[in-house]
Amino acid sequence: MPLNVLVCVKRVPTTGGRITVTADGQDIDTRFLGFTVSPHEECAVEEAVRLIERFGGSTAVLTLGPAQAVEQLQDAMALGIDRGILLETGDEDWDPSATAAAIVEAIRSAEADANAGGEPFDLVLFGNEAADTGDYQVGIRVAQALGRPCVSGVKALEVDADAGTAAARREAPGGWEVFGFPLPAVVTVKEGINLPRFPSLPGRVRARKKEILRVGPARREGGLRKVRLHVPKEQERAVEVLGHGPDAVPRVVEVLQRLGVLS
Amino acid sequence: MIVGFVEHEGGQVLEASLQAITLGRRLAEQLGGPFHAVAVGADAAAGADRLGPFGVTSVHVVDHERLDAFAPAAWAQGLVEVIEAVGAATVVAAGTERGNEVMAHAGARLGAPMAANCVDVAAEAGDADGSLRVTRQRWGGSLLEDAELAGPVRILTVAPHAIRAEEASASVAATPSVERVTPALTDADLIVRVTGRVEAGTGGVSLAEARVVVGGGRGVGGADGFAELEELAELLGGAVGCSRVATSLGWRPHADQVGQTGTRIAPDLYIACGISGAMQHIVGCRSAKHVLAINTDPEAPMVTRADWAVIGDLHTILPALVGAIRQARTAATGVP
Numbered sequence: 313m314p315l316n317v318l319v320c321v322k323r324v325p326t327t328g329g330r331i332t333v334t335a336d337g338q339d340i341d342t343r344f345l346g347f348t349v350s351p352h353e354e355c356a357v358e359e360a361v362r363l364i365e366r367f368g369g370s371t372a373v374l375t376l377g378p379a380q381a382v383e384q385l386q387d388a389m390a391l392g393i394d395r396g397i398l399l400e401t402g403d404e405d406w407d408p409s410a411t412a413a414a415i416v417e418a419i420r421s422a423e424a425d426a427n428a429g430g431e432p433f434d435l436v437l438f439g440n441e442a443a444d445t446g447d448y449q450v451g452i453r454v455a456q457a458l459g460r461p462c463v464s465g466v467k468a469l470e471v472d473a474d475a476g477t478a479a480a481r482r483e484a485p486g487g488w489e490v491f492g493f494p495l496p497a498v499v500t501v502k503e504g505i506n507l508p509r510f511p512s513l514p515g516r517v518r519a520r521k522k523e524i525l526r527v528g529p530a531r532r533e534g535g536l537r538k539v540r541l542h543v544p545k546e547q548e549r550a551v552e553v554l555g556h557g558p559d560a561v562p563r564v565v566e567v568l569q570r571l572g573v574l575s
Numbered sequence: 576m577i578v579g580f581v582e583h584e585g586g587q588v589l590e591a592s593l594q595a596i597t598l599g600r601r602l603a604e605q606l607g608g609p610f611h612a613v614a615v616g617a618d619a620a621a622g623a624d625r626l627g628p629f630g631v632t633s634v635h636v637v638d639h640e641r642l643d644a645f646a647p648a649a650w651a652q653g654l655v656e657v658i659e660a661v662g663a664a665t666v667v668a669a670g671t672e673r674g675n676e677v678m679a680h681a682g683a684r685l686g687a688p689m690a691a692n693c694v695d696v697a698a699e700a701g702d703a704d705g706s707l708r709v710t711r712q713r714w715g716g717s718l719l720e721d722a723e724l725a726g727p728v729r730i731l732t733v734a735p736h737a738i739r740a741e742e743a744s745a746s747v748a749a750t751p752s753v754e755r756v757t758p759a760l761t762d763a764d765l766i767v768r769v770t771g772r773v774e775a776g777t778g779g780v781s782l783a784e785a786r787v788v789v790g791g792g793r794g795v796g797g798a799d800g801f802a803e804l805e806e807l808a809e810l811l812g813g814a815v816g817c818s819r820v821a822t823s824l825g826w827r828p829h830a831d832q833v834g835q836t837g838t839r840i841a842p843d844l845y846i847a848c849g850i851s852g853a854m855q856h857i858v859g860c861r862s863a864k865h866v867l868a869i870n871t872d873p874e875a876p877m878v879t880r881a882d883w884a885v886i887g888d889l890h891t892i893l894p895a896l897v898g899a900i901r902q903a904r905t906a907a908t909g910v911p
Binding site: 327328329330331333340351352407408409412441443444445446447448449452453455456457459461462463464465481484486487488489490491492493494502503504507508534535536537538539540541542543544546549551552553554555556557558560561562564565567568569571573574 | 645647648670672675676678679680682683684686687688689690691692708712713714715716717718719720721722723724725726729732763766767768769770771772773774775786787811812813819822823825829830832835836837843844851852853854855865866867868873876878879880881882883884885886887888891892895896899900903904
């Protein structure tokens, strides 16, 4: 049985050593930063591609974000996702409830649209939480609205396409928790579920020809409103350079002895 | 009315829940009104005595014959029934995996907003509809967001370790009453439930609990280069960790990753070898008591955030260090 899989991603800045906030406190200063998707979502994309390689079927990648988020859709399509859906927003913030509502609407219309090969998504994949806002809820809200089961924090996923079931594992203190559940379902994954591949040049070329559906969703007012961003005060540590190269080793041993980690 | 959702292990309340309860009580003191707790499982009643000193006056124990295994949607349903029965306007839980998960399910069921991983909360001054001002973590805590949380029911989780668990003053401490609640669960609430457990292997020291962690990044140069780090970690009774680069390149398994999307470590000493110190990594090792960085670049963020640094190539420094530690041991014990 072929599968129909949707994976949802979010465009986020590639942060390096530190974050700076714009003067109005409304955004991260991204003038010198590139963009990517959250690490968990890179793995969600990889998982979708692997599922279709194994079972056949089709994949779509969806993002809610500015027009430039087409780059992130194309990155996913370069890895083998078939088509893209852009829920294009302006400059305003979309809180998790508003984001989930727009995604639910997009899923419903994609599943209903027979002309675009519409059929139910057996699996809708999310990252467990976005790297930037860390809201921990969009996938669960989407699942609840669609009336589908949701397993979060998944680090191993086994699908039985013929039986229409899946089993998932996630980390728990001292081991793993196992879940068995029927499809269709929503699964939020964590980095470590797989090792994502790198895009190939032919993959990038093919991605440019793949279809992207653009939708301008209506924004619903959510209950979480950003007021201001600020960087927390870090305790400054005055670094003591013990030396250069192997010559520094005796001083390192002194430090280890002082900390009591040698005994 | 404020309700705190409490996680427990056989009636033993988790520290992260006590932290969340502490923040919830402070809000209750500001707003006036009672402060109740909710916990799931028959054995939760055993934790009620622990909650009294934290200002909880009543504990609602959600219990059901089909709730023997963790089921996020069913737990959320139990919580929702308590919220509706007592008329709670604010719900506070720990920002643990389960805490965030169950709260998100409850928020979805109630159509209520949720702010995850808060570090502070206060009622908006003079705001009649009772919206809250929260400060919450973004980017794993590298950035903070002041936000407004508004709605008839407002849900927030508290970032673990962000605030200290503190009992209330003695005057409010009392033994809370225990109310039993049997939620009306449907089959749909129980589709996703833990159906099995796999215990982790017992080999070696766990990264999250190790006293010493030796971490490697891009500077290690490849999978083979980690042999030197493993040798050092073994000598120190520690564990090997790595940066995200090392897992993305397939040098190390993801279980070794220290960072925002990996393990958060809290050792006495973190020895960071060839790690530049990207924010995603710093989030994971922020709780290390001491940091020693070994790096060719004296300006690398990992170096400037360290207590001690050795500048140079880790592949010449580590073998010398391992040799010196062996020698020091032999000198001390006479046993090579």
